[in-house]
Amino acid sequence: MHRLQLHYTLSKDSSPALLRNPLIDLLQAVSSQGSISGGARALGLSYRHVWGELKRWENELGNELVIWEKGQRAHLTEFGSKLMWAERRAQARLSPQIEALRAELERSYALAFDNGVHVVTLYASHDDALSRLREHALQGDHLALPQESGRLHLDIRFTGSVDAIRALNEGRCVMAGFHTLLGTGKKTLTERIYKPLLQPGQHKIIGFARRTQGLMVVRGNPLSLHSLQDVVQRQARFANRTLGSGTRVALDELLAQAGLLASQLPGYDHTEPSHSAVAQAVAAGQCDAGLGIAAAAQAAGLDFVPLADESYHLVCLKSALAQPGIAALLHLLQTPQWLGQINTIPGYQAQQSGRVQSMRKVLPWWDYRQDKTPASRPKIQGASLLAFNTMKTP
Structure with a gap:
């Protein structure tokens, strides 16, 4: 069987639509x-x-x-x-x-070919608010953006938080999205994972949203799972996220805070690619619980047990702030129309949306002026430590 390949050309001429060989x-x-x-x-x-x-x-x-x-x-x-x-x-x-x-x-x-259209390529950790933002930009930009800003199209590629920042550093996108638990300080897994990827002289953090991560469980929560300790004690089947995802980093932080080991969590090695996939695995009876966002739990008909709040950040190169597409996006994020929309998503609220922020203020563990002598490593779960060890500092 010989396979076919299709090709097309660009031309100013108007010609019939034919596939020619x-x-x-x-x-x-x-x-x-x-x-x-x-x-x-x-x-x-x-x-x-x-x-x-x-x-x-x-x-x-x-x-x-x-x-x-x-x-x-x-x-x-x-x-x-x-x-x-x-x-x-x-x-x-x-x-x-x-x-x-x-x-x-x-x-x-x-x-x-339209100079009034701006396309922003964004690699980001999976997030329901970003999906909503993409639709909002397409459907409501003529209401939310000033005329001189033009029209905005968001080219969003969902991937893990670590991979998203890497994509930014490698020039595959102009903006990345990642999230971190609130209150994580120095000498933590969060610092170990993200700090080598962020460059204070090059990157700018932009506020986006605050959201809640929690246990997604079947309706009625029959196993009475209210914490990770409950999951371990009841040996409930758990669904984890893939290596490199921000939610997996968050899970390992929460396990460390609770004094638990990854090996104690049944199903730690059972991974799913997104919040929605974890929710569907719980709904299908493949597992009893998984860490995710409230919106994904609600969409799958599950109950949601809040565990921790986190900030979802956007980051871009400092030089990109002057690009028309980035400027249009920052404006859109600050409009009343968008702020009203994001606050209707379960478990979300706007947080300095569209505002350029100081890394030191947003990331409690960030201080590029501190002593660069390597500190002793914290107790880190094996899989996320592997992710850190295999990362290449840009």
């Missing part, structure tokens, strides 16, 4: 002209090029395409004729879908 064009020209030389002239190509391409395609497809003998018209083999038939059949059947695909591509590219 150069082999089909060669076969059509040779068949209609009755010779390779005539087909070459019709296509504006050299005889040598057309002959070479036909031989290449025959080798690629493992079948002869054209039969030509001296003094006779060249004609297609049965296989070549069937290729032509397959092309006509596909074009006839798929032309509406091809036209729709072309129109959608043109609409997308129209944004790229």
